[in-house]
Amino acid sequence: MNLFTFCFIRKNITRPFEDQTSLEFFSKKTDCSLFLFGSHNKKRPNNLVFGRMFDFHVLDMIELGIEKFVSLSDIKSPKCAEGTKPLLIFAGEAFDTDSEYKRLRSVFIDFFRGQTVPAVRLAGLEHVLHFTALEGKIYLRSYKVLLKKSGCRTPRIELEEIGPSFDFVLRRTHLASDDLSKTAHKLPKALKPKKKKNISHDTFGTKLGRLHMQKQNLAKLKTRKMKGLRKRRGETIQGEEEDSAKKAKVE
Amino acid sequence: MAHIETFLLAKAEKDEAEKLKSIRVKKELELEFDLGNLLASDRNAVNLRDFRAQKKEDYLRALARDNTQLLVNELWKMPSERVEGVVVAKLPEPTTRLPREKPVPKPRPPTKWEQFAKLKGIQKKKKTNLVWDEAHKEWRRRWGYKRANDNTKDWLVEVPETADPDEDQFAKRAHAKRERVAKNELNRLRNIARAHKLKVPGAAAAAPSRNELARAEQVAKVSTASVGKFQERLPKEKAPRNRGKKRAFQPNIGDFSTERQQQLELLKVIASKKPRMDVTKAVNKQMREEDMEAASKKRKGAGRKGRKGGSAPRGKAKGKAKAKGQGPPAGKSRQVRKGLGKR
Numbered sequence: 001m002n003l004f005t006f007c008f009i010r011k012n013i014t015r016p017f018e019d020q021t022s023l024e025f026f027s028k029k030t031d032c033s034l035f036l037f038g039s040h041n042k043k044r045p046n047n048l049v050f051g052r053m054f055d056f057h058v059l060d061m062i063e064l065g066i067e068k069f070v071s072l073s074d075i076k077s078p079k080c081a082e083g084t085k086p087l088l089i090f091a092g093e094a095f096d097t098d099s100e101y102k103r104l105r106s107v108f109i110d111f112f113r114g115q116t117v118p119a120v121r122l123a124g125l126e127h128v129l130h131f132t133a134l135e136g137k138i139y140l141r142s143y144k145v146l147l148k149k150s151g152c153r154t155p156r157i158e159l160e161e162i163g164p165s166f167d168f169v170l171r172r173t174h175l176a177s178d179d180l181s182k183t184a185h186k187l188p189k190a191l192k193p194k195k196k197k198n199i200s201h202d203t204f205g206t207k208l209g210r211l212h213m214q215k216q217n218l219a220k221l222k223t224r225k226m227k228g229l230r231k232r233r234g235e236t237i238q239g240e241e242e243d244s245a246k247k248a249k250v251e
Numbered sequence: 252m253a254h255i256e257t258f259l260l261a262k263a264e265k266d267e268a269e270k271l272k273s274i275r276v277k278k279e280l281e282l283e284f285d286l287g288n289l290l291a292s293d294r295n296a297v298n299l300r301d302f303r304a305q306k307k308e309d310y311l312r313a314l315a316r317d318n319t320q321l322l323v324n325e326l327w328k329m330p331s332e333r334v335e336g337v338v339v340a341k342l343p344e345p346t347t348r349l350p351r352e353k354p355v356p357k358p359r360p361p362t363k364w365e366q367f368a369k370l371k372g373i374q375k376k377k378k379t380n381l382v383w384d385e386a387h388k389e390w391r392r393r394w395g396y397k398r399a400n401d402n403t404k405d406w407l408v409e410v411p412e413t414a415d416p417d418e419d420q421f422a423k424r425a426h427a428k429r430e431r432v433a434k435n436e437l438n439r440l441r442n443i444a445r446a447h448k449l450k451v452p453g454a455a456a457a458a459p460s461r462n463e464l465a466r467a468e469q470v471a472k473v474s475t476a477s478v479g480k481f482q483e484r485l486p487k488e489k490a491p492r493n494r495g496k497k498r499a500f501q502p503n504i505g506d507f508s509t510e511r512q513q514q515l516e517l518l519k520v521i522a523s524k525k526p527r528m529d530v531t532k533a534v535n536k537q538m539r540e541e542d543m544e545a546a547s548k549k550r551k552g553a554g555r556k557g558r559k560g561g562s563a564p565r566g567k568a569k570g571k572a573k574a575k576g577q578g579p580p581a582g583k584s585r586q587v588r589k590g591l592g593k594r
Contacts, residue, residue: 035354068359091293091320105292110349113288118287119339122331125323130315134297141311145319150273153268154327157320159312184350 006030016049017172020058028056034111044171050107054176054184061174062104067137067166070118079162080144083116087145092133100173101133119241123147128159138168274324276317284325291322362377362442403428 014022016037023035026057035057037049053057072079086111092100112129125145142163143167147155176184198210281290293314302310329340361369381390384399391399408420459467469491472480482501484490520527 013448022588024425028498052350052573054350055353057418059350064400085289087322088288088290089293089315089322090290090316091295091297093294093296096294106347108351109288109290109347113290116345117286119332119334119341120326122326122338122340128315128319130311132297132311134302135299137308137309141308143312143315143319145323147323154273154274154324156314157323159313159316159444161308181350183354185348186351186355186356196280212393216523 002217006032014246016051016061017063017174023051024056025060027053036111038200045097048168050104050111052110053109054180058174059176059180059184060071060103060107062100062107063171063173064138064168066166067169068165070165072162072164075161075163076145077160077162078103083114084119084124084127086112086127086129086142088112089128090133094133095131100170100175102172103173103175104138105131105137127163135171138166138170140166140168200201212231274320276320278317278321282318282321282536284322284330285346286325287342288347289322289342290345291318293318316585359446363438363445557589 008026011086012022012026014037016023023037027033035049035051035053039047039049040049040151043064043221044063046069047063047068048064050064052059076104078231090105090108095105096102108131123145128143128145130139130141130143131176141161142165144162146158146160148158150156197207198212200208200210278293278295280294283294285289297314324542326340331338331340331344333339367373377394380392381392383389384398386400391397393399403421403424408424410416410420412422466499472482472491474504475482476481
């Protein structure tokens with residue numbers, strides 16, 4: 001069993017959208033903030049509720065109905081190891097335009113991303129989860145990545161379907177209010193990016209810096225020697241003689 | 252010649268294009284990548300006609316392949332290094348903002364000094380890193396290793412007039428320093444303890460229970476020089492039970508006749524050959540046995556649904572009682588049962 005999941009063996013009769021106390025109790029008991037609740041009744045057949053908590057209170061809950069399902073065992077092919085960090089791909093405009101789909105994408109990322117790691121082994125990228133939002137349905141497909149030789153360093157990708165595949169239909173949602181969502185997304189001060197002093201970026205993207213200097217005496221400033229610009233002794237004397245000569249004539 | 256050159260160049264270009272062809276994917280809109288989460292978002296509209304024309308799975312697989320190729324291209328652009336013989340790519344920080352699991356931890360509460368400073372309006376003064384040390388004639392740090400004006404490191408200390416000539420001045424200074432360090436450490440730990448107490452608001456310290464309090468009160472009352480004799484009582488408090496003597500003894504010189512009577516009876520008992528019998532004890536024992544008998548009969552009777560009359564167990568119990576020997580002979584006990592009570 002996975003270290004990060006807690007699976008309840010017994011069936012618990014709960015209605016997530018009506019009463020959230022039992023969910024919150026379980027979450028507190030097991031110290032888990034993500035939950036997945038499956039149910040089946042005549043009104044809502046093959047129902048899955050994806051939910052997440054903040055401070056052991058329900059933040060978001062999204063209900064999805066399964067229209068088509070192919071299980072792991074139905075697809076006969078070698079699978080990848082359990083616990084590999086999957087590549088997540090979301091396709092479709094809905095994930096960027098519709099607010100409910102945006103939340104759904106955020107919930108899916110939370111659920112499926114696994115541990116946050118600073119580096120990843122390139123050959124070990126085996127698992128891909130592809131979510132497509134199309135015509136009101138969400139298609140989830142799971143593939144194994146095969147890295148084939150291409151002419152250059154980056155390999156060519158071939159995919160092989162392995163894992164379970166779902167065709168979801170979005171049913172009810174219970175999304176958090178804006179301010180609760182804001183509190184949940186708050187970053188603590190320590191994690192905020194530090195601002196460096198005396199460095200600014202202008203509108204063109206160039207980096208500008210400020211230097212602080214002590215006061216300088218501009219008269220005694222030592223610059224580069226420009227010999228060519230120096231006044232020549234010969235020139236000045238000639239000019240003076242000419243002037244005096246002219247005056248003498250007038251008088 | 253020129254033809255061959257151009258031909259070779261063209262071939263080289265073609266080869267390059269071929270190489271990159273296998274990994275190049277054409278898309279209308281660029282994908283958005285969050286490599287920290289190994290995430291890619293494709294905003295391109297899905298071609299519905301193609302989707303319906305082909306088999307769904309094939310179309311989805313082709314789309315997935317294209318998107319994965321683009322994501323992998325991006326990942327291979329990241330700086331890589333060899334860790335334990337394995338090629339590993341360093342990922343940047345994840346950019347997608349996801350909600351936290353638990354609320355942001357509260358900042359630590361101010362220390363005793365910080366509270367006082369705030370109250371008085373004392374500002375923190377920025378101090379220079381280095382201080383001029385007159386004795387060594389150089390700039391030294393304000394505190395720490397080889398600091399300026401360290402009086403414990405003086406090689407000569409004048410003994411002041413008021414001090415005891417036998418006192419070790421160096422030791423005195425070292426001792427004072429140790430005291431200061433210990434005091435500082437204590438205060439630091441106290442600040443931490445105070446901070447933690449606030450952070451974790453647990454249940455109120457278990458107050459003593461009612462019984463414990465009563466016991467404590469009793470003990471306190473008796474713990475005076477006069478053993479609680481002159482302690483006042485509250486208006487509604489009951490007088491304490493006799494906690495004095497455990498055993499009551501008869502006075503040494505009392506009623507002569509009763510004493511004589513008792514002594515004579517004692518002699519009689521010693522002399523007699525019959526064993527003495529405590530009637531109450533015997534009666535109680537018999538009663539208990541009969542109760543147990545009845546109980547076992549009831550249980551067995553319930554178990555066997557009253558099939559067997561229960562005559563057999565009855566007999567057993569009786570037999571046991573007689574076999575004990577200490578029990579009274581059956582006849583006598585029956586007679587005595589009528590008159591119960593203390594002797």
